[in-house]
Amino acid sequence: MANFPKRLLATVGAAALALPLTATYAASPADPDRRAREVLARMTREEKIALLHGRMLSLIAQAKRPEGVTVGAGFVEGVPRLGIPPQVSTDASLGVSNLLDMRRGDVATALPSGLALAATWDPGLVREGGRMIGSEARAKGFNVMLAGGVNLVRDPRSGRNFEYLGEDPLLAGTLAGAQIDGVQSNHVVSTIKHFALNDQEIGRSSASVQMDEAAMRESDLLAFEIGIEKGNPGAVMCGYNKIGGTYSCENPFLLTQVLRSDWGFKGFVMSDWGAVHSLGSLQAGLDQQQGEQIDAKRWLSTELVAALDAGRVPESAVDIAALRILRTLYAHGLDTSGPLKSEIDFETNGAIARRAAEEGIVMLRNPTSLLPIAASVQTIAVIGGHADIGVLSGGGSSQVAPVGGFRKIEPVRGGPAAAFGRKGYGGTPPLDAIRASFPTARVVFVDGADPEAAAKAARSADIAIVFGEKHATEADDQRDLSLDAGQDALIDAVTSANPRSVVVLETGNAVVMPWAQKAGAILVAWFPGQHGGEAIADVLAGKVNPSGRLPVTFPTGTDQLPNPVMPGSDLPPPSKDERITYGVNTNSPPFEIRYPEGSDVGYRWFDRQSKQPAYAFGYGLSYTTFTYSDLTVEGGKTLSVRFAVTNAGTVAGADVPQVYVRLEGKAKRLIGWQKVRLAPGEKRIVTLKADRRLLGHYDTARQRWAVPAGRATVELARSANDPVLTSAARISAATILP
Numbered sequence: 001m002a003n004f005p006k007r008l009l010a011t012v013g014a015a016a017l018a019l020p021l022t023a024t025y026a027a028s029p030a031d032p033d034r035r036a037r038e039v040l041a042r043m044t045r046e047e048k049i050a051l052l053h054g055r056m057l058s059l060i061a062q063a064k065r066p067e068g069v070t071v072g073a074g075f076v077e078g079v080p081r082l083g084i085p086p087q088v089s090t091d092a093s094l095g096v097s098n099l100l101d102m103r104r105g106d107v108a109t110a111l112p113s114g115l116a117l118a119a120t121w122d123p124g125l126v127r128e129g130g131r132m133i134g135s136e137a138r139a140k141g142f143n144v145m146l147a148g149g150v151n152l153v154r155d156p157r158s159g160r161n162f163e164y165l166g167e168d169p170l171l172a173g174t175l176a177g178a179q180i181d182g183v184q185s186n187h188v189v190s191t192i193k194h195f196a197l198n199d200q201e202i203g204r205s206s207a208s209v210q211m212d213e214a215a216m217r218e219s220d221l222l223a224f225e226i227g228i229e230k231g232n233p234g235a236v237m238c239g240y241n242k243i244g245g246t247y248s249c250e251n252p253f254l255l256t257q258v259l260r261s262d263w264g265f266k267g268f269v270m271s272d273w274g275a276v277h278s279l280g281s282l283q284a285g286l287d288q289q290q291g292e293q294i295d296a297k298r299w300l301s302t303e304l305v306a307a308l309d310a311g312r313v314p315e316s317a318v319d320i321a322a323l324r325i326l327r328t329l330y331a332h333g334l335d336t337s338g339p340l341k342s343e344i345d346f347e348t349n350g351a352i353a354r355r356a357a358e359e360g361i362v363m364l365r366n367p368t369s370l371l372p373i374a375a376s377v378q379t380i381a382v383i384g385g386h387a388d389i390g391v392l393s394g395g396g397s398s399q400v401a402p403v404g405g406f407r408k409i410e411p412v413r414g415g416p417a418a419a420f421g422r423k424g425y426g427g428t429p430p431l432d433a434i435r436a437s438f439p440t441a442r443v444v445f446v447d448g449a450d451p452e453a454a455a456k457a458a459r460s461a462d463i464a465i466v467f468g469e470k471h472a473t474e475a476d477d478q479r480d481l482s483l484d485a486g487q488d489a490l491i492d493a494v495t496s497a498n499p500r501s502v503v504v505l506e507t508g509n510a511v512v513m514p515w516a517q518k519a520g521a522i523l524v525a526w527f528p529g530q531h532g533g534e535a536i537a538d539v540l541a542g543k544v545n546p547s548g549r550l551p552v553t554f555p556t557g558t559d560q561l562p563n564p565v566m567p568g569s570d571l572p573p574p575s576k577d578e579r580i581t582y583g584v585n586t587n588s589p590p591f592e593i594r595y596p597e598g599s600d601v602g603y604r605w606f607d608r609q610s611k612q613p614a615y616a617f618g619y620g621l622s623y624t625t626f627t628y629s630d631l632t633v634e635g636g637k638t639l640s641v642r643f644a645v646t647n648a649g650t651v652a653g654a655d656v657p658q659v660y661v662r663l664e665g666k667a668k669r670l671i672g673w674q675k676v677r678l679a680p681g682e683k684r685i686v687t688l689k690a691d692r693r694l695l696g697h698y699d700t701a702r703q704r705w706a707v708p709a710g711r712a713t714v715e716l717a718r719s720a721n722d723p724v725l726t727s728a729a730r731i732s733a734a735t736i737l738p
């Protein structure tokens, strides 16, 4: 949060009548809709409206905060007399965040970043991570978690890509659904977000995304659709941006036509914090204004009461919104889930974060099998990356203060992210983990500030391990694809000094690597979370066989991107008097964002343009080798694919065989994958069926998915541009309801 003017604190309403969260409530019915209707009938208008708006307790003076309620992202009053619990929400997808240390000293288990989770390609593991963070949210007294960010990675410079799940709608939607299902297994409502096309940070609250409906439906909206189908989130969070000139949170096409009429979503829609601009949002399909203090008006409270009194808004509009919220609370058992606040087993939870980090590490290069490093190694030089302090985490609302706290925090200087976009280092220092993994080696550390000193240390070591960082934060985007200042020079000096150098990247995005050919090996660890240090060391020592696969394309440069210049990045910076509140640049000049790729995001764009990226979507190496065989494809209403994977090497490992389809005249699309863990020599048969929405296009005129009859080529591949076996089959024509 920005430092709000004192006047805001003074005007904040009286503390909510807080219900002690340890109370238990009447049993919720098997039929949440019936119970919601029964309870609604007994509510006063004021009680109904209380459900429709939330505020940030962190902006309310301590003395005025409701008793016993954990301070987090938002607070919505309950109705004690009817057993309706308050909604106490926390961020976010990577764990229970503690923005700007609002709960002084509070820590939580930090999952690795969204891109690391996506790089596991393992819905089961991502679900387990969601279950774990949801359990910590509940243990801290929260019953709503703002987890489930699924915006597609369209531009590798976007500041929040580290929170999200990659560039492909099937992969991202599947993993988002798994994470949400995990969170909600704790009787905590999860929130798929930011609906929709909030795919960059520059001008996030003033830009309008201009895209035809079919392209939206086949990309970003498909990721949400799949995430909602698989995760059944209790809530959707509408985003800051406009779509076609209408703010997402007052956009009837998004919130009513798509979300409810087409997809049958039965939960409720909450706004992002500072994303509501009118009372019309209620009629458009918004049910709850969150973070109301940072909007211009309390649209769904004071403004709504006035409009109801004046007959400008029908009472039924309030009932509809209140009913959606109530039925969600009942459907997820928030009224019967008993006492919140309990002890947390950080050791057990940490093991889950460690496994996710291990499975998310992607090995990009290892041409001379420099990795794994032999236990007999004499001297290791560990260089840069604050490896002696901890691992890097991304800034903004999703940032988790890890168990043990941050050991180093650097503010982001200037721009909309200055309010809260901190560089935080914590978790197990990689240096400590490397020393523990190589107990007989002499391990020296050089901080990398001086490339010459670093080169000297590398030269006199058997192996050099040099870290490269690229920070990322909510509320701002990156201006290029390079590592942070000085990192390339450092890595170039080290890899030039010793060819037996391993580069370990801690980044929030895809990056360019001018030194790549000099590196003896390259690992992408992303923002690796609580036990990222151990995960990195385990891969370096061969205790873990890397199995991560890129969930995003690594381009060779911005010239390969659909928008070489990021939309809005060439606009003048916000003027000094701009009200930049909570990272929401509310007054930046409105501008339009056009995505030339349409629904061909990421690898599809590279395929369509016949461009060769530095490293392709789905790419990743292993310490063993896998072979594919016996591919068969059956056509008809959909594609049924069967094949065998064999571990042809000498060590156990996991592979992610991917299946892409190419339809006449279309870019290739991922239609399936499976993560298979195999012992040496073991063979596994995999079968999968394509989601038919991926076999056609969205026909806007008929408001249907249209699958034309025709020949489909199927590739069984190691990555988006490395097919191993191909086959073909004919698909019959079909139309599918959205």
Ligand code: GLC
Pocket: 073, 091, 092, 146, 193, 194, 272, 273, 397, 582, 583
């Ligand atoms: C933010 C983010 C959203 C977060 C919310 C509450 O600005 O866009 O992801 O959940 O505010 O912190």
